[in-house]
Amino acid sequence: MSSPPGIGPDLLVHSRMPLNAEPPLARLRRTGMTAREDFYIRSHGTIPALDAGTHRLRVGGRVTTPLLLSLDELRDRFPARTVTAVLQCAGNRRADMQAVRPTSGDPWAPGAIGNATWTGVALADVLEVAGASTDAGLHVAFEACDEIEMPGEGRFRYGVSIPLAKARSPEVLLAFEMNGDPLAPEHGHPLRLVVPGYAGVRSPKWLGAVTVQDRPSDNHMQARDYKLLPADATEETVDWERGIVINEMPLTSAICEPALNARLSAGPTPVRGYAVAGARAIVRVDVSADGGRHWQQAVLEHDVAAPWSWTFWSATLELAAGPHELAVRAWDDAGQTQPAATGDVWNFKGYLSTAWHRVPVSAA
Numbered sequence: 001m002s003s004p005p006g007i008g009p010d011l012l013v014h015s016r017m018p019l020n021a022e023p024p025l026a027r028l029r030r031t032g033m034t035a036r037e038d039f040y041i042r043s044h045g046t047i048p049a050l051d052a053g054t055h056r057l058r059v060g061g062r063v064t065t066p067l068l069l070s071l072d073e074l075r076d077r078f079p080a081r082t083v084t085a086v087l088q089c090a091g092n093r094r095a096d097m098q099a100v101r102p103t104s105g106d107p108w109a110p111g112a113i114g115n116a117t118w119t120g121v122a123l124a125d126v127l128e129v130a131g132a133s134t135d136a137g138l139h140v141a142f143e144a145c146d147e148i149e150m151p152g153e154g155r156f157r158y159g160v161s162i163p164l165a166k167a168r169s170p171e172v173l174l175a176f177e178m179n180g181d182p183l184a185p186e187h188g189h190p191l192r193l194v195v196p197g198y199a200g201v202r203s204p205k206w207l208g209a210v211t212v213q214d215r216p217s218d219n220h221m222q223a224r225d226y227k228l229l230p231a232d233a234t235e236e237t238v239d240w241e242r243g244i245v246i247n248e249m250p251l252t253s254a255i256c257e258p259a260l261n262a263r264l265s266a267g268p269t270p271v272r273g274y275a276v277a278g279a280r281a282i283v284r285v286d287v288s289a290d291g292g293r294h295w296q297q298a299v300l301e302h303d304v305a306a307p308w309s310w311t312f313w314s315a316t317l318e319l320a321a322g323p324h325e326l327a328v329r330a331w332d333d334a335g336q337t338q339p340a341a342t343g344d345v346w347n348f349k350g351y352l353s354t355a356w357h358r359v360p361v362s363a364a
């Protein structure tokens with residue numbers, strides 16, 4: 001079966017409708033900027049074919065001047081902004097959680113993440129020109145153009161919201177380019193929001209409308225999904241009102257090489273991966289060859305000019321012949337680290353699977 005247009009030939013496809021796919025980890029770790037063909041795709045419904053020439057962005061709600069903007073108007077009326085930022089799904093590394101106990105959702109390996117340079121205009125600048133209210137406690141809701149079908153929910157358009165305070169931060173972009181090219185269809189052509197530091201779900205693709213309002217979006221995606229629920233909640237008993245809205249992504253890291261269950265030669269073994277801490281900086285990454293009984297510090301690579309970018313790390317571990325459990329944990333500049341055991345953070349939706357990443361290998 002041939003790949004749909006835009007799907008890199010190496011992507012591992014979890015589902016074709018909706019289209020969900022992630023890159024093999026060794027490919028992900030090759031370049032600091034993730035190319036389109038290696039960038040994960042997470043969609044919930046259709047991938048709309050929108051015309052950049054006729055597409056319009058509506059800006060309304062608690063504003064003095066509602067706007068209807070073409071892409072040319074966005075480009076002409078507002079200063080161009082470029083931000084390098086990670087986009088990461090709240091379900092990244094869910095496969096680890098499913099190994100503890102089943103959860104709903106696709107079994108993402110650590111590849112539901114990518115780093116790119118996004119170009120567009122600042123949402124803050126557009127809100128300013130629209131005369132958006134700056135009252136405390138407001139939200140900015142977004143409506144997209146893709147259609148989602150869910151049992152019990154019927155057909156609806158994707159929608160989410162973020163707090164106005166984040167929406168007015170300079171890093172939040174209405175983006176029309178990714179790594180210098182117009183957005184690809186699967187990544188939101190012709191216009192998407194990019195909210196650095198937040199879970200990918202808050203960065204709507206195929207963006208059609210922006211509304212300033214006094215409450216979060218009542219869309220299914222915001223109200224009854226993408227919340228962190230207690231360990232004892234189930235599909236049947238869940239009280240969505242009491243879930244924690246997943247906005248800022250917690251600290252995480254992953255081993256990209258060697259691969260799970262790799263058979264290696266004994267001796268010095270390169271181990272490489274990524275770490276990401278949202279608004280904070282990664283200050284240390286520990287790597288272990290014995291499941292976390294002993295740790296060695298990795299060498300970090302980070303572009304200080306790109307605070308929303310990920311940190312690549314690498315280390316060389318001396319492996320004796322036999323089985324080993326490689327493990328990694330990162331530390332941020334508040335002295336925080338990741339939980340040791342996935343079982344301690346298990347939830348039935350499989351979100352925020354950020355425990356030490358453990359990779360069994362054997363050496364001979």
Ligand SMILES: Nc1nc2c(c(=O)[nH]1)N[C@H]1C(S)=C(S)[C@@H](COP(=O)(O)O)O[C@H]1N2
Pocket residue numbers: 039040041042043044045087088089090144145146158186187188199200201202203204205206
């Ligand atoms: N309109 C729309 N925006 C969306 C989604 C979607 O299904 N529809 N998925 C969200 C989720 S959960 C993630 S993780 C990111 C994935 O972005 P990508 O496919 O460009 O990697 O887009 C977000 N924005």
Ligand SMILES: [Mo]
Pocket residue numbers: 042088089090091200201
């Ligand atoms: Mo996601």
